[in-house]
Amino acid sequence: MLWFKNAIVYQLNKDNLLDKKIVEQAINACPFTPCGNTDSTKSGWVSPYGEHGDNSLMIDINNQLLLRLKKETKILPSSVIKQTLADKITVQENALGRQLKKTEKQSLKDEVFIDLLPRAFSKYQFFWLWIDTQAKRVIVDSASFKQAEDILALLRKEMGSLSISPLSSEIPLDKTMTEWVRDTKQYPPIQLGNEIELKDVLEDNQIVRCKNLEIDSNEVLVHIDAGKQVNKLNLIDERGVSFILNKDYTLKRIKFDSTVADKNDDFMPEEKDKKLEADFVIMTKILSDTFNALIKITN
Numbered sequence: 001m002l003w004f005k006n007a008i009v010y011q012l013n014k015d016n017l018l019d020k021k022i023v024e025q026a027i028n029a030c031p032f033t034p035c036g037n038t039d040s041t042k043s044g045w046v047s048p049y050g051e052h053g054d055n056s057l058m059i060d061i062n063n064q065l066l067l068r069l070k071k072e073t074k075i076l077p078s079s080v081i082k083q084t085l086a087d088k089i090t091v092q093e094n095a096l097g098r099q100l101k102k103t104e105k106q107s108l109k110d111e112v113f114i115d116l117l118p119r120a121f122s123k124y125q126f127f128w129l130w131i132d133t134q135a136k137r138v139i140v141d142s143a144s145f146k147q148a149e150d151i152l153a154l155l156r157k158e159m160g161s162l163s164i165s166p167l168s169s170e171i172p173l174d175k176t177m178t179e180w181v182r183d184t185k186q187y188p189p190i191q192l193g194n195e196i197e198l199k200d201v202l203e204d205n206q207i208v209r210c211k212n213l214e215i216d217s218n219e220v221l222v223h224i225d226a227g228k229q230v231n232k233l234n235l236i237d238e239r240g241v242s243f244i245l246n247k248d249y250t251l252k253r254i255k256f257d258s259t260v261a262d263k264n265d266d267f268m269p270e271e272k273d274k275k276l277e278a279d280f281v282i283m284t285k286i287l288s289d290t291f292n293a294l295i296k297i298t299n
Helices: 020-028 078-096 102-119 145-159 173-182 218-225 269-298
Strands: 008-012 041-046 059-061 064-075 121-132 137-140 164-166 190-200 207-211 228-237 241-246 251-256
Touching (some): 008 145, 064 269, 078 102, 137 145, 173 218, 173 269, 190 218, 190 269, 207 218, 251 269
Antiparallel strands (some): 059 064, 190 228, 228 241
16 A cells, blocks of 8 residues: 555755656666575565556656665574574584584574575565655655665665755754644644653653643643653644654654545556556645645744
8 A cells, every 4th residue: 555654754955856867777777686595685676556567666746756665584583593503503512522612603603594594484575765856855654764774775876876864953843842732833734633742851761641632731731841842743734644743853653534545446446556646646745735834833
């Protein structure tokens, strides 16, 4: 399913363009190939349309590019490695008549890992990457900065360079969100939701989480008056999406209203490629408007 569940937003640093042709050349140079016998993990680009759709590795609509990354990871249970290694160490020590040194055991461990890899199970993950060439943004559907950076590293490797940085604000976002809640500020169409997390400025382990209540209620204001800052905040964009905004400017648990997500349900099953494109148009329009509203509020 296309609809992003998370969004880590990057902004282009320099006054240049995210050129479509350069991006296309980069992903075509690194298509997904399965792990070989000695590979523990492999990543590469696959068609956004899926295995049985159009083979294109990129969708380009209205200056919006959609890419999809596939990652294969070989799964080797630590208990299997440990037991196989123990058996191999016993055999070697019996043959040599002495205990193995630490370096020798490490060498055997490496051998065990390589020997077991061809028989390991594979875990597959898929990640969406959206490039807004007009607003000069790159958005990764991931909840982890490390994961997002790994995906972007693959793109940078072939492009040569990609000078982008995570979306940020001049004023710390936790301070802005705290003032928003404390002063009950209104920024339509963005509205406060019903979930909040507050963290003590001095004691990181003092965290308060509140769900299913008015965010500007007295229960929340008491914690703010005691010196806690808003760490996470549920926001609702009345244009059709809700999410959790984190103090690092990432959006998590994105949920689109059914009136939005179901808008293209009249497509026939054999038209799934067209439906994907139509959903992409709707999603990019809504999220672009949401990003622009958040940037205006927080800067």
